[in-house]
Amino acid sequence: MKKHFLINLILFCLFITVKSQSQTIDTLVDVGNHKIHFKIVKGKGAPILFDAGGGNDGSVWKSILDQTSKITNATLITYDRAGYGTSTIDTLQTDNSKHGIISSIEDLETGLKKLGYDKEILLVSHSYGGYLSKLYASRHPKLVKGVVLIDVNHNYYEDGYIEKVLATQDKLIPQWKKNNKGTYYMASNILETVKIMSKISIPQNIPVVDFVNGIPFLKTTEEIERWKECHRNYVANNPNVTGITANGCGHGIWMGNPPLVITTIAKLYASTSNQKAEIQKRALQYSIIACNEEKAQDLAFNNSDDDLNTWGYQLLGKNENQKATEVFKLNMLLNPTNVNTYDSYGEALLKIDQKEEAIKMYKKSIELNPKNKNGKEVLERITKDNSKLLN
Template sequence: MKKQLFNLFLLCSFITANSQSKTIDTLVDVGNHKLHFKIVKGTGMPILFDSGAGNGGSVWNSILDKTSEITNATLITYARAGIGKSTIDTLQTDESKHGIISSIEDLEIGLKKLGYDKDILLVSHSYGGFLSTLYASRHPKLVKGIVLIDVNHNYYEDGIIEKEVATQDQLIAQWKISNKGTYFMAKTIIETVKIMSKISIPQSIPVVDFVNGIPYLKVPEEIERWKECHRKFVANNPNVIGITAHDCGHGIWMGNPPLVINSIAKLYANSSKQKAEILDRALQYSITACNEEKAAVLAFNNSEDDLNTWGYELLRKNENQKAAEIFKLNLALNPSSANAYDSYGEALLKTDKKEEAIKMYKKSIELNPENKNGKEVLERIAKDDTKPLN
């Protein structure tokens, strides 16, 4: 049975993560609406996390604990207006007043009310990179470093954003009903790109710029444009370190948590009096994380999931007979797995062994009565068998 992957739209990356428990949860009035902040209290300079379009602060939950342990910093996540628990100014009917400038002003008011309008380190993802860039340009003396995670840079200039928006009418209409924050982001994104084309991060601020190793864009020209935008950004600023996150998609901190956490820690340490201690904790974390990763790889190799993944890779290459042999081996090693029977049944169908495939699907459903995929396959086979011959 295949695990389904979800395509990403444009700037949006709707990602979920494990919940973070060590937080102060609060709504802050920023004028006619409220922003939802979560704060992990620490003793040092705060780190602000700005998420991609459509995401709230919870997208960062999976790396907050370790980042807090290593840096001892106060960690701040939040959701922009109309996202998650953050409300939106319903009295403001002018769509242009819900754009990037409104978002940065909301953030500035919120941080000031919380008492975090002083020195700060920024971490941002995708669309959130616009906010980090804008905040740094407005407060160059306060921002001590920025970690950019697969942000947009200048990718959507030169008419690209207009073409993208023109293809998304149905999604934008849906967001108008179900997700006001994302709706206004989409309605103002053309103006946002124009504004951000004239703004850059001051070169006095140290930056780590991550780019994905597994592109979420599909067209080769688009992939190359995305990479080239990151290359130019690094080349044009001597205070930027560029890192390609190999084997990671758009959500790099989820694909390789130690890479992102240690980059944040290193940048943070350079502005801290506890630099040696922070770097030592980061090193210890790296050692543990590397060892745990090796253990996980060993556990995965030749496991049920490993063989199942291998089998589907062969199916994608139309090497159906080889795939069937792998699934058969997986079944022999895991005779009580409903998923193993289901996968083997799929390969048998592709090798024209329908009767054997039916047996596999029936056994899969016997082991797992909730196997919707198996039931649907059997229903399709039954319908095909009852069709009259021409």
């Protein structure tokens, strides 16, 4: 996964003129015998709701909320389903079936209504969270303005596949029952969930972007191909769906490629907003800087002294000594103040029997760092060897 640690700093400077969206509401909402935790970044217009995957709470979206807020100016809502994060669970209800997917969607609806966000909305969901997006859109087709699905399940677990998954979880369910109520109830009800969701779909008038991973999280070829085929079929059978394969990304696509997901959310949101031009402009600015920064990181990675040094030693390990020498020489020329580059280049020169040049490299490394003990020892040894040969 590529690092994007400089992007936030650069984009902070770029968007400093954008009105701050830093006001955050962190609250527990009573939904009947238990409470659901919501976190809201205040903004304008229709809100964007983020629904986490199975086993995760709303905090999983933290890495992309700041830039999404700056670009869209929208209110952003994350939440924890019952039994996850700081959300509680209805302990008075002992029937497992009452803690299933329908209970989850009713919790969400009640919470959004109490918070005043039961009107127009855009949905973003990951994995199991896609079930909630599909349910919400099917129950509120006139309110949902668009949906971004991130590597969600499209009928994958039908035709006996869910039974195969459950067979691998028999030993885990008792442990979840004790330590993780949210996951326990999700697993206990997954057969019924799959059955319910096989009959549910997002209305075709709602625009959808469907992401699928580029690095499979499933294990066997059969499973991987089935997952991809389910996504291909979903896109092919729904004219208002745009399919995107996130190259180089695993299941958590927004973590593997933040700009890809952020700009996609922004583009879909802009298409539903009366601030379309402004949002698109900010999204374009962000995309340009993010793309340029990623390229800079690639160059830094490919040409950093550590990476070139590692590459050189990998070649030495394969006895490709001449190639290693060229890599170490390049590293020395690119990083002339780094003592280690001279040591490494000298070591490679010895491998191809260029002792005179090696001596020069070790002398240079000692000149840059008089405390270079290894360089002194090697230089003393090869100098003695040279003297013996001359005599």
